[in-house]
Structure formats: C-alpha cells, structure tokens
Amino acid sequence: MHHRTLGDLRVSAIGLGAMPLSIEGRPDERRALATVHAALDAGVTLLDTADSYHLPGTEPGHNERLVARALATYGGDTSGVLVTTKGGRGRPADGRWTVAGSPQHLKAAAKASLKRLGVEAIGLYQLHKPDPEVPFEESVGALRELLDDGTIRLAGLSNTDTEQIHRAREILGDRLVSVQNQYSPAVRAAEPELRLCAELGLAFLPWSPLGGISRSSLDGPSGLQGEERFGAFHTIARERGVSPQQLCLAWLLTKSPTVIPIPGASRPETIRDSARAADLTLTEEETARLDEAVDGAQ
Numbered sequence: 001m002h003h004r005t006l007g008d009l010r011v012s013a014i015g016l017g018a019m020p021l022s023i024e025g026r027p028d029e030r031r032a033l034a035t036v037h038a039a040l041d042a043g044v045t046l047l048d049t050a051d052s053y054h055l056p057g058t059e060p061g062h063n064e065r066l067v068a069r070a071l072a073t074y075g076g077d078t079s080g081v082l083v084t085t086k087g088g089r090g091r092p093a094d095g096r097w098t099v100a101g102s103p104q105h106l107k108a109a110a111k112a113s114l115k116r117l118g119v120e121a122i123g124l125y126q127l128h129k130p131d132p133e134v135p136f137e138e139s140v141g142a143l144r145e146l147l148d149d150g151t152i153r154l155a156g157l158s159n160t161d162t163e164q165i166h167r168a169r170e171i172l173g174d175r176l177v178s179v180q181n182q183y184s185p186a187v188r189a190a191e192p193e194l195r196l197c198a199e200l201g202l203a204f205l206p207w208s209p210l211g212g213i214s215r216s217s218l219d220g221p222s223g224l225q226g227e228e229r230f231g232a233f234h235t236i237a238r239e240r241g242v243s244p245q246q247l248c249l250a251w252l253l254t255k256s257p258t259v260i261p262i263p264g265a266s267r268p269e270t271i272r273d274s275a276r277a278a279d280l281t282l283t284e285e286e287t288a289r290l291d292e293a294v295d296g297a298q
Contacts, residue, residue: 001043002278004260006124006203007154007177011082013253013278015046016271017207017264022053022063027266029066036070038268040078042275047071048180048205048262050086050128051113057093064116072118084124084178084205085113086158088131088139101131103142110146126156126180130164140168147175156180158207162196169200180205180262185230185248185294186212198256206252209261212294213248232293236286242276249277251290 002013016039021032036047053063064085071078087109090098100109106127114122127143130136143155156178157168169176179197181190183206190206197204212230230244237247245263252261265271282290 001045001275003045004203004257005201006046006082006260007175009082009123009154010080011046011260012044012275013260014044014249014275015048015205015260015262016044016274017262018047018049018063018067019053020264020266021066022059023055025266026055031267032066033070033073034268035265035271036067037074039265039271039275040070040074040076040081042272043278044271044275045081046260046262047081047083048085048207049083050089051109051116052086052089052091052097052128054091056091056095060090061112061116064113068117082123083117083119084126084156085117085122086126086128086180087113088128099129099131099133101127101129101134101139103134103138103145106139106142107146107151110151114151121150122152124154124156124178125152126158126178127160129159136164136167137171140171143168144171144175147172154178156203156205160193162192165193165196165200165202176202178203178205180207182206182208182211183252184209184211184213185233185251185290188294194256194259198258202258204256204259206259206261209252209263210245210248213244230293232289236289240280242280243273246273246277246280247282247290249274250280250282251287253277254282254287 003010004013049063049067051061088101146152154177158180183190194204233244237244249261263274
C-alpha cells in the first residue's frame with residue numbers, strides 16, 4: 001500500500017468511506033465489521049465516518065460506533081489508523097440531510113463523537129457542510145476552539161469552495177489539513193478546490209469518487225452511467241486485468257499528490273479491490289486517454 005501525507009500524518013493513499021455501512025441498504029453488522037477488517041488487512045489506514053451516517057431519525061452516531069467496534073475487534077495493530085469524522089449535518093425522520101453549523105452544535109457534536117469513538121482526541125474533525133444561516137467564521141471558530149482544548153488534533157472542511165478554504169486557513173493556520181468535496185469522472189465541479197489544495201498542501205478527499213463508472217461484479221455507487229460515456233475506463237481496465245472502479249481510483253491519484261480517495265464499500269471484496277488501486281501505476285498514455293474521455297464527457 002502506497003501512502004500519502006495528511007497534515008503531519010502518513011496515511012494510506014486509498015481510504016474507506018464507511019457511510020454505506022450505516023445508511024439505507026446497509027449490510028448486517030457481521031458483514032459491516034468484516035468490511036472494515038478487510039480494509040485494515042489491505043493496508044487502509046484512513047477511515048471516514050460522520051455522526052450523521054445513520055438511518056433517518058434513528059441511531060445518531062451509528063457509523064462512528066460501528067467503526068469503533070471494528071477497530072476494537074480487529075486482531076492486528078490499529079495504532080496507525082486515522083479515523084476522520086464530521087459534524088454539522090443531521091438526518092431527521094423524513095430522510096433529509098439537514099445542516100447545523102452553530103458553534104454550540106459543533107462543539108457538542110464533536111464531544112459526542114469523541115465519546116462514541118472512544119478516543120482521547122479525534123484525529124481529524126471536519127465541518128460537514130457550511131451552514132448558510134451561520135457565519136462561516138463562527139463555524140470555523142468552533143473548530144479552532146476544539147483544537148485548542150484538545151478535543152480534536154486536526155481540522156478539515158467538507159463541501160466548501162475556494163474562498164471558504166482561504167478564510168478557514170486564516171483562522172486555523174496549518175491545523176487545517178483537509179478538504180472533502182465530491183469529485184469523480186462524472187462530477188468535477190470541485191476542480192478549483194482540488195487545485196488549491198495541491199497548491200496549499202492540503203489533503204483533498206474526494207467523496208463519491210467512482211461517479212461515472214458503472215457497476216461491475218463488485219458493488220459500486222448507484223445511478224451511474226455505463227460504458228458509453230466513460231468507455232476508456234472499461235477498455236483500459238480490461239487491458240490491465242483490473243476492475244473499472246480500481247482503474248478510476250488510480251486515475252484520481254494522478255490528479256495531485258494530495259488526493260486521497262475515500263471510496264465507500266459494503267463488502268470485503270469491494271474494499272480489497274479499491275485498496276489495490278494505490279499500487280496500480282498508470283502510464284502517461286493511459287492517463288492521457290482517461291483524461292480525454294473525462295473531458296469529452298463534460
């Protein structure tokens with residue numbers, strides 16, 4: 001497993017997005033724990049969760065508790081594993097994703113996450129989404145307070161734009177280490193944020209990184225386009241004897257040395273396949289073909 005840098009930490013170049021293990025369509029707990037254990041066996045040392053990853057209206061923090069149980073029941077060394085969680089969103093009974101970015105909420109949410117994860121300090125805590133009803137500086141100020149009181153070690157942002165990244169950096173300095181935005185072959189609106197993170201040395205964590213790559217025999221994201229739109233990924237994957245999903249993650253790693261994809265998984269075999277992308281080196285010609293396919297699909 002190749003590694004990349006996140007703040008002052010060395011983490012696997014591919015992480016695990018644990019959300020599918022707790023929301024609608026989630027597997028039973030035995031398979032969920034086996035999926036996290038498979039990730040760890042494959043060398044994954046970045047586990048992404050959030051307090052809002054749960055079924056609507058029930059079990060807040062389900063995913064955080066699940067990740068904590070998976071680490072506690074794993075037979076190997078977990079001292080090098082970074083668990084990153086997020087606060088500032090909710091899932092009421094009607095299934096909506098709400099936003100709550102007040103300092104009071106964020107500080108209380110972080111302390112609740114700390115307890116569920118069973119750690120002395122949260123390794124990386126990210127503002128899940130800016131709240132349009134709360135001044136952005138106030139939400140980021142809560143992250144600074146959490147850093148200062150030792151509740152969290154490092155801070156990050158999610159679903160933010162370049163201006164907000166600059167503003168957060170003014171408040172947090174080098175304790176701002178990551179940005180988690182949606183980015184994939186099909187959704188590249190965060191290209192400016194990806195480039196800025198590369199310039200600033202911030203880890204860029206694409207969520208839903210497999211958008212645009214159709215399902216194969218492995219479980220992938222739903223509602224994606226097929227081979228017609230991104231045929232080059234399927235063609236090159238066949239040439240290399242790998243899955244299109246694995247090839248897509250390898251392509252994402254070429255975008256910047258600070259990119260760390262966090263594909264979701266709900267089966268052990270899925271995360272094992274994704275983890276192998278960290279060691280899949282694309283040729284310049286292959287990368288150019290994939291870039292051309294992505295540019296042509298916009």
